[in-house]
Amino acid sequence: MKIVGVDLGGTFVKIGLVNEKSGKILKKTTIETKVELGGKTVVKRIAEAITNLTNNDFYAVGIGSPGSIDKERGIVRFSPNFPDWHNFELAPKLSKLLNKNVYVENDANSFVLGEKWFGAGKGKKHIVALTLGTGVGGGVISHNILITGKDGIGAELGHVIINPNGPLCGCGNYGCLEAYASATAIVRMAKERRKKFPDSVIFKDEITAKNIFEAVKLNDRLAVIIRNEVVEALSIGITSFIHIFNPEVVIIGGGVSRAGEILFEPLRRRVEELVMPTFKGTYKIVQSPLVENAGILGAASIVLQREN
Amino acid sequence: MKIVGVDLGGTFVKIGLVNEKSGKILKKTTIETKVELGGKTVVKRIAEAITNLTNNDFYAVGIGSPGSIDKERGIVRFSPNFPDWHNFELAPKLSKLLNKNVYVENDANSFVLGEKWFGAGKGKKHIVALTLGTGVGGGVISHNILITGKDGIGAELGHVIINPNGPLCGCGNYGCLEAYASATAIVRMAKERRKKFPDSVIFKDEITAKNIFEAVKLNDRLAVIIRNEVVEALSIGITSFIHIFNPEVVIIGGGVSRAGEILFEPLRRRVEELVMPTFKGTYKIVQSPLVENAGILGAASIVLQREN
Numbered sequence: 001m002k003i004v005g006v007d008l009g010g011t012f013v014k015i016g017l018v019n020e021k022s023g024k025i026l027k028k029t030t031i032e033t034k035v036e037l038g039g040k041t042v043v044k045r046i047a048e049a050i051t052n053l054t055n056n057d058f059y060a061v062g063i064g065s066p067g068s069i070d071k072e073r074g075i076v077r078f079s080p081n082f083p084d085w086h087n088f089e090l091a092p093k094l095s096k097l098l099n100k101n102v103y104v105e106n107d108a109n110s111f112v113l114g115e116k117w118f119g120a121g122k123g124k125k126h127i128v129a130l131t132l133g134t135g136v137g138g139g140v141i142s143h144n145i146l147i148t149g150k151d152g153i154g155a156e157l158g159h160v161i162i163n164p165n166g167p168l169c170g171c172g173n174y175g176c177l178e179a180y181a182s183a184t185a186i187v188r189m190a191k192e193r194r195k196k197f198p199d200s201v202i203f204k205d206e207i208t209a210k211n212i213f214e215a216v217k218l219n220d221r222l223a224v225i226i227r228n229e230v231v232e233a234l235s236i237g238i239t240s241f242i243h244i245f246n247p248e249v250v251i252i253g254g255g256v257s258r259a260g261e262i263l264f265e266p267l268r269r270r271v272e273e274l275v276m277p278t279f280k281g282t283y284k285i286v287q288s289p290l291v292e293n294a295g296i297l298g299a300a301s302i303v304l305q306r307e308n
Numbered sequence: 309m310k311i312v313g314v315d316l317g318g319t320f321v322k323i324g325l326v327n328e329k330s331g332k333i334l335k336k337t338t339i340e341t342k343v344e345l346g347g348k349t350v351v352k353r354i355a356e357a358i359t360n361l362t363n364n365d366f367y368a369v370g371i372g373s374p375g376s377i378d379k380e381r382g383i384v385r386f387s388p389n390f391p392d393w394h395n396f397e398l399a400p401k402l403s404k405l406l407n408k409n410v411y412v413e414n415d416a417n418s419f420v421l422g423e424k425w426f427g428a429g430k431g432k433k434h435i436v437a438l439t440l441g442t443g444v445g446g447g448v449i450s451h452n453i454l455i456t457g458k459d460g461i462g463a464e465l466g467h468v469i470i471n472p473n474g475p476l477c478g479c480g481n482y483g484c485l486e487a488y489a490s491a492t493a494i495v496r497m498a499k500e501r502r503k504k505f506p507d508s509v510i511f512k513d514e515i516t517a518k519n520i521f522e523a524v525k526l527n528d529r530l531a532v533i534i535r536n537e538v539v540e541a542l543s544i545g546i547t548s549f550i551h552i553f554n555p556e557v558v559i560i561g562g563g564v565s566r567a568g569e570i571l572f573e574p575l576r577r578r579v580e581e582l583v584m585p586t587f588k589g590t591y592k593i594v595q596s597p598l599v600e601n602a603g604i605l606g607a608a609s610i611v612l613q614r615e616n
Contacts, residue, residue, distance in 0.1 A: 068586055125458070126457055126458045138552075140552075142450065142453075142455050142457065142462075143453050143455065143456075145450075145451050145453060147450050147451065147455075147552075147553070148451075148554065149434055149450065149553050149554020149555065150433070150434045150554050150555060150556050150590065151554055151586075151590055152554070153554050153586050153587065153590075154450075154551070154552055154553050154554030155552060156551040156552065156584070157551075157552065159548075159551045159584060160548040160551060160552065161470065161544050161547060161548055161582075162469065162472070163471060163472055163473070164470070164471055164540075164544055165471070165473065171584050172584075173547075173582060173584075232472075236469050236472055239469060239481075240467075240468040240469055240548075243462070243464040243465075243467045243468060244446075244448075244455075244462055244463060244464065244465065244468065244552065245455070245457050245462050246456065246457020246458050246459055246460070246461050246462030247457065247458060248458050274469075274481060276464070276467060276479050276480075276481075278376055278459075278461050279461065282458065282459055282461075
């Protein structure tokens with residue numbers, strides 16, 4: 001059986017036809033979202049792209065969307081990426097156009113579902129997932145259940161406060177995990193220290209999280225300082241998540257995770273220092289293996305989670 | 309139907325016969341634990357006390373025990389309160405003596421179950437519970453499931469790090485919630501400041517969390533400072549728990565919670581300031597209504613949770 005995964009972003013929509021058993025992406029396409037055309041047109045364009053891609057040979061669609069989602073009704077309550085959408089009936093509208101079941105989930109939640117069905121969480125019942133991108137998203141599966149809370153807005157792991165004296169977060173609080181471990185935060189950390197480290201190789205090129213982690217490999221002093229701060233912040237947050245959820249695995253994805261071992265090696269070491277004795281050795285910390293397919297596979301797995 | 313709740317402590321064992329419908333405690337008794345006599349004798353003494361209290365007119369027993377519990381097998385893996393118990397078969401042994409079903413759960417988890425079945429969490433599916441006592445215990449029900457994690461050791465909300473620059477916690481980390489909001493921490497805060505506030509009324513009597521909160525009512529300057537620090541720490545922790553679990557209610561019990569509105573009023577105000585806009589007004593923060601019966605009712609409700 002084949003399912004369609006729709007990774008809905010503010011700029012691009014990635015659509016993939018997925019084999020539900022193997023998790024193989026059989027075909028995929030990317031279209032521009034064109035939010036400015038209005039929700040109705042966005043949905044119509046997605047429907048057309050799905051039909052063109054699949055010839056209608058699939059049985060259901062999962063959509064991973066940013067924002068606050070009413071999963072029961074398939075509605076986007078609101079989303080910073082789609083300022084004009086208020087209680088927008090995304091799933092019902094697309095379902096009507098395609099005549100198939102359509103399910104929506106918040107994109108951070110769909111990330112953890114993708115890991116459970118096709119990635120590093122396969123066969124596991126206790127998973128904590130973090131996506132380190134523009135922001136820090138969280139998704140949790142505990143006792144095999146997707147933890148979303150009363151209104152479906154929980155698992156905001158990026159807005160767990162790890163240091164009340166820390167930097168201002170986009171949410172208005174100080175010291176959220178997101179204010180340390182998002183790509184945005186990492187770039188900010190570099191810019192703030194430009195005057196102190198004017199010769200850092202970081203400033204020889206575009207200042208991006210990727211370039212900063214590359215500079216760590218060159219032993220650039222500022223880059224190492226920033227990497228260590230990111231590791232320390234992530235370690236504190238992940239230690240708390242381990243104490244709360246006692247998970248089998250902590251999976252980290254998103255652009256920042258591609259730094260690889262230069263991030264993961266010190267992170268694993270520090271978390272194992274910080275967790276309480278009972279928790280030592282009970283968990284693994286791994287990089288998401290889904291890489292650029294995480295969005296589509298996460299979205300597709302919403303269907304599997306709901307229909308199984 | 310009647311059930312027995314056993315609140316197993318390091319010094320005393322409280323035993324109650326509970327009406328499972330009303331949550332009324334029909335009879336209760338307290339015996340000394342006498343850990344020094346060894347686990348086998350402790351269990352025998354509990355069995356005798358149950359038989360004497362109930363005349364065997366009950367159908368199952370729930371035990372709330374400190375420590376790390378293997379709930380499937382009814383085993384206390386280990387507990388700081390019972391240093392000689394290693395993988396001690398508490399439930400199987402008691403079950404054999406009484407010829408009834410016996411269930412064990414960690415005492416912080418049994419606290420949240422008690423609230424769900426008989427207290428402020430009645431009919432709710434999303435509950436975060438904290439017990440502020442010698443330590444800070446946590447219990448979470450999310451999507452109607454008791455969140456204990458892969459090995460049953462999760463929900464350690466007292467060991468969520470809320471400030472890495474904070475005071476040393478008993479667990480060896482710095483700035484755990486427990487290092488701010490336990491009775492132990494509150495007493496420590498007073499003692500540390502004795503030289504700065506020698507005239508505080510706190511030092512005119514035994515230094516206890518209870519007396520410190522009483523001194524807040526007298527506008528004692530040091531007492532107010534300590535209360536504010538406890539409120540700030542709890543607010544940060546609870547904000548994170550709300551962002552993670554999106555609960556209907558946050559229930560706070562344990563000795564420190566008896567401070568009442570002098571603690572709860574500023575706590576509610578500060579948490580509502582800190583939570584992200586989406587979460588505002590979505591939760592309640594309440595004092596546990598079970599008071600001194602929380603232990604017995606929590607223990608009894610383990611039976612209800614397992615058999616329902």
